[in-house]
Amino acid sequence: KSDAQFQGQISADNGRSFASRFAPDESLEISATILMDPDHVGKSGFLMVAAQVGGEILVLNEGREFVNATHVKDKIIPFLHKTLEQSEIIRIASGLIPKSLMINNLDVEFFVGYGLVENPNDIYYHQKPLVLSVSDKKN
Secondary structure, X not given: OOOOXXXXXXXXXXXXXXXXXXXXXXXXXXXXXXXXXXXXOXXXXXXXXXXXXXXXXXEEOOOOOEEEXXXXXXXXXXXXXXXXXXXXXXXXXXXXXXXXXOOOOEEEEEEEEEEEOOEEEEEEEOOOOEEEEEOOOOO
8 A cells, every 4th residue: 555646648649649449550659657655755666567468467677578477587577676756657668569569459458566675575556457459440
């Protein structure tokens, strides 16, 4: 439990509008903002991103690549260690064109979170996912 606030956004028009459903040929910007719990600002911590695709959990690693969580030995995979600021903006993807990755239909639920180095097993994250739906259907 914390007083942190989480916001996520996905855009295909440089942030002029936001949605969750996109065509495979659109260029996507996916980001999240964490407004830190005031008690955590200035402390040594880490940021995390996870994506659930079907039954698989992917985590963003320090190389900024999504890897299958079952193929990594550590349960907690931060992509960045840092002194936590009042507001943290996490760029999950920039210029992502699903079709270029051979993706025409996909549903992904993103979660972002953070932890403190002093107690790394406590992860602060949001309950409602940031949802991305890619579909080549015109519905």
